[in-house]
Amino acid sequence: DAGVIQSPRHEVTEMGQEVTLRCKPISGHNSLFWYRQTMMRGLELLIYFNNNVPIDDSGMPEDRFSAKMPNASFSTLKIQPSEPRDSAVYFCASSRLGVQETQYFGPGTRLLVL
Amino acid sequence: AQKITQTQPGMFVQEKEAVTLDCTYDTSDQSYGLFWYKQPSSGEMIFLIYQGSYDEQNATEGRYSLNFQKARKSANLVISASQLGDSAMYFCAMREAGSLSGAGSYQLTFGKGTKLSVIP
Numbered sequence: 001d002a003g004v005i006q007s008p009r010h011e012v013t014e015m016g017q018e019v020t021l022r023c024k025p026i027s028g029h030n031s032l033f034w035y036r037q038t039m040m041r042g043l044e045l046l047i048y049f050n051n052n053v054p055i056d057d058s059g060m061p062e063d064r065f066s067a068k069m070p071n072a073s074f075s076t077l078k079i080q081p082s083e084p085r086d087s088a089v090y091f092c093a094s095s096r097l098g099v100q101e102t103q104y105f106g107p108g109t110r111l112l113v114l
Numbered sequence: 115a116q117k118i119t120q121t122q123p124g125m126f127v128q129e130k131e132a133v134t135l136d137c138t139y140d141t142s143d144q145s146y147g148l149f150w151y152k153q154p155s156s157g158e159m160i161f162l163i164y165q166g167s168y169d170e171q172n173a174t175e176g177r178y179s180l181n182f183q184k185a186r187k188s189a190n191l192v193i194s195a196s197q198l199g200d201s202a203m204y205f206c207a208m209r210e211a212g213s214l215s216g217a218g219s220y221q222l223t224f225g226k227g228t229k230l231s232v233i234p
Binding site for chain 1: 149151167205226
């Protein structure tokens with residue numbers, strides 16, 4: 001079975017540009033999570049969806065960040081405009097609903113904003 | 115208060131020896147799940163092992179076992195017969211039902227991680 005798929009794997013962009021990260025969760029999973037990982041702040045939850053509905057976006061740093069999940073098999077995280085401090089690894093993860101359900105991570109997108 | 119505490123920022127272990135990575139958690143829920151993930155230098159997050167709050171036996175997965183002490187709210191990861199490939203960051207995490215927005219949130223909360231280095 002395919003795991004969580006993220007694209008692109010690497011992204012280098014210039015400050016001010018729009019960046020779109022994409023995620024395809026594991027088929028049958030109805031929870032999707034976006035995380036950001038940096039050396040300074042560790043692993044941070046940005047936003048998560050249950051059944052395509054955003055449940056908690058309190059981790060989104062500011063209005064420059066937005067996330068959508070138009071259907072059960074696709075989600076995007078958009079940064080507009082990007083800034084150098086947004087440089088990080090962005091992970092998408094998915095799971096079934098429930099405390100016993102394991103969250104599986106995608107390979108991550110390494111974003112570098114110059 | 116932190117929900118997940120990993121008190122060991124870094125650990126060293128000799129190859130072929132066993133090592134225990136500590137994790138304590140804080141929750142008032144009766145039903146919750148505890149997870150350990152491994153993150154090697156390549157960056158991916160790899161699920162290792164799961165323990166449910168109602169599970170009476172400690173979880174085991176190959177060389178990984180979870181020393182679950184519910185009354186002490188600890189869920190330590192034990193790696194037996196360490197290998198060089200075990201060198202990585204290890205994260206403890208907890209999943210609770212939660213009640214955000216009136217519905218179960220099932221959010222996963224991570225500790226800050228322990229960096230394990232296996233010495234040949």
